[in-house]
Amino acid sequence: MAELETHVLSGAESAIVPTRFDALLNWARKYSLFQYPFVTACCGMEFFSTASPRYDLARFGAEAPRFSPRQADVLWVVGTISQRQAPVLRRIYEQMTEPKWVIAFGTCASCGGFYDNYTSVPGIDKIVPVDVFIPGCPPRPEAVLDGLMLLQHKIGTGDRTPVSVKNTQLPDGAETQLERLYQIRMKP
Amino acid sequence: MAKIILDRLKAKFAGDVLETSSFRGDDVAVVKAERWREIAEFIKTDAECLCDYFVDLSVIDNLDPQTEEVDRAGRFEVYYIVYSVTKKHRVRVKARLDGESPSIATLVSVWSGANWMEREAWDMYGVDFEGHPDQRRILLYEEFKGHPLRKDYPANRAQPLIEYREGTHNKLGPFLQDEGMPLNRSVTLDERSHKPS
Numbered sequence: 001m002a003e004l005e006t007h008v009l010s011g012a013e014s015a016i017v018p019t020r021f022d023a024l025l026n027w028a029r030k031y032s033l034f035q036y037p038f039v040t041a042c043c044g045m046e047f048f049s050t051a052s053p054r055y056d057l058a059r060f061g062a063e064a065p066r067f068s069p070r071q072a073d074v075l076w077v078v079g080t081i082s083q084r085q086a087p088v089l090r091r092i093y094e095q096m097t098e099p100k101w102v103i104a105f106g107t108c109a110s111c112g113g114f115y116d117n118y119t120s121v122p123g124i125d126k127i128v129p130v131d132v133f134i135p136g137c138p139p140r141p142e143a144v145l146d147g148l149m150l151l152q153h154k155i156g157t158g159d160r161t162p163v164s165v166k167n168t169q170l171p172d173g174a175e176t177q178l179e180r181l182y183q184i185r186m187k188p
Numbered sequence: 189m190a191k192i193i194l195d196r197l198k199a200k201f202a203g204d205v206l207e208t209s210s211f212r213g214d215d216v217a218v219v220k221a222e223r224w225r226e227i228a229e230f231i232k233t234d235a236e237c238l239c240d241y242f243v244d245l246s247v248i249d250n251l252d253p254q255t256e257e258v259d260r261a262g263r264f265e266v267y268y269i270v271y272s273v274t275k276k277h278r279v280r281v282k283a284r285l286d287g288e289s290p291s292i293a294t295l296v297s298v299w300s301g302a303n304w305m306e307r308e309a310w311d312m313y314g315v316d317f318e319g320h321p322d323q324r325r326i327l328l329y330e331e332f333k334g335h336p337l338r339k340d341y342p343a344n345r346a347q348p349l350i351e352y353r354e355g356t357h358n359k360l361g362p363f364l365q366d367e368g369m370p371l372n373r374s375v376t377l378d379e380r381s382h383k384p385s
Binding site: 083084086087090116117118119120121122125126127128129 | 327328329332336341343344345346347348349350352353
């Protein structure tokens with residue numbers, strides 16, 4: 001797999017690249033993800049932002065949305081899922097063809113968020129198996145891209161254990177730098 | 189400002205208007221539940237009132253969840269707000285209902301805008317609107333038991349429509365803080381993805 005990437009990307013002259021077939025297949029899969037956005041709430045705004053040119057989901061081969069679950073590889077569950085909607089979500093998941101992956105976008109989709117009440121499903125993993133959790137209310141586009149890269153990594157290795165995007169740690173000194181920028185901008 | 193509605197109501201339904209109050213332009217009339225419908229019709233059709241726009245209808249549950257006691261005249265208070273587009277005034281009308289089987293006449297035949305709001309009040313508080321043409325739940329599902337905005341409904345009780353997947357915990361993700369997080373490990377994502385699999 002590693003040789004394949006190195007050779008193809010560097011444009012090596014050798015026309016024969018020895019690799020395993022499943023590795024080649026996964027490599028193709030992870031860079032051509034067709035997505036089904038199941039957008040229910042305010043996280044959708046952040047999803048649009050991630051998909052639009054500034055953050056550009058297309059860089060990751062994941063620019064094609066498919067509004068039929070039968071044509072999609074990734075189910076993005078973006079926003080709060082109510083109890084009444086849970087059967088719909090499960091049916092959408094069941095309609096997707098294998099191989100399929102699920103991303104829980106935002107805190108509500110991941111664990112129900114602050115909706116600890118009669119309305120909401122406390123995390124969509126109660127309804128469908130989830131591959132990547134992206135916490136945040138809503139998560140920043142950077143976190144979403146982290147989540148997508150995690151998913152690609154998982155597809156590449158064939159790993160199906162659920163993972164979560166970690167909180168971003170600012171590098172040393174970044175906070176003071178941000179503060180300074182903020183002060184400059186706030187000056188009349 | 190809209191004191192005129194309260195004055196008209198007091199003049200017309202002397203014994204049936206229990207209280208009135210005005211606070212910074214908000215006029216409230218508490219009326220007897222038995223005259224709910226007649227008073228509504230009057231507020232809509234009377235030449236001085238002409239409240240043609242139905243703004244809102246909802247319910248207040250006065251039960252104290254700690255003591256499970258009601259310190260008011262009735263456990264449920266149904267209220268609606270109506271506005272007059274021509275006269276530019278608004279009024280709030282309230283009625284008090286008992287907690288056992290709260291029931292009151294429907295206002296759909298007066299303002300058809302009351303239809304869905306009464307359905308919501310039935311869904312959330314279980315107040316029965318007699319004569320409503322289509323009193324079904326509007327937000328929740330038919331399988332739901334009870335009325336969730338009543339103060340004696342446990343705040344965190346959910347009634348899932350479909351069974352949760354096996355091995356999932358209520359309110360918990362399928363991993364602990366340090367489990368299943370490749371980004372959290374010492375190897376970075378870049379190094380991992382370039383390792384031969």
